Amino acid sequence: PRQLARLARFYAHESCAQCTQCREGTAWMTRILERIVDGHGTFEDLDTIFDLASLTKPIATATAVMQLVGGAVAVGLLKVLFDSRN
Numbered sequence: 001p002r003q004l005a006r007l008a009r010f011y012a013h014e015s016c017a018q019c020t021q022c023r024e025g026t027a028w029m030t031r032i033l034e035r036i037v038d039g040h041g042t043f044e045d046l047d048t049i050f051d052l053a054s055l056t057k058p059i060a061t062a063t064a065v066m067q068l069v070g071g072a073v074a075v076g077l078l079k080v081l082f083d084s085r086n
Helices: 002-014 020-037 043-055 065-085
Strands: none
Touching: 002 020, 002 065, 020 043, 043 065
């Protein structure tokens, strides 16, 4: 989770902030992941991450690469994390 939080922080920092999904979604995802890393996360936080990722799926009007990959990376890494623990 620490690497995922670091990656989310990168996406939030590099966002051009042109589209709401990218600007707000990456910031929320970063705060949630950092809370999880600090040991204060909840299962609801995981649901929120998946919800945020669905909002940042590629759309026809996407102008930022962050929107296209940010959510997909988060979901992919979380799935790997959970699969490795089972």
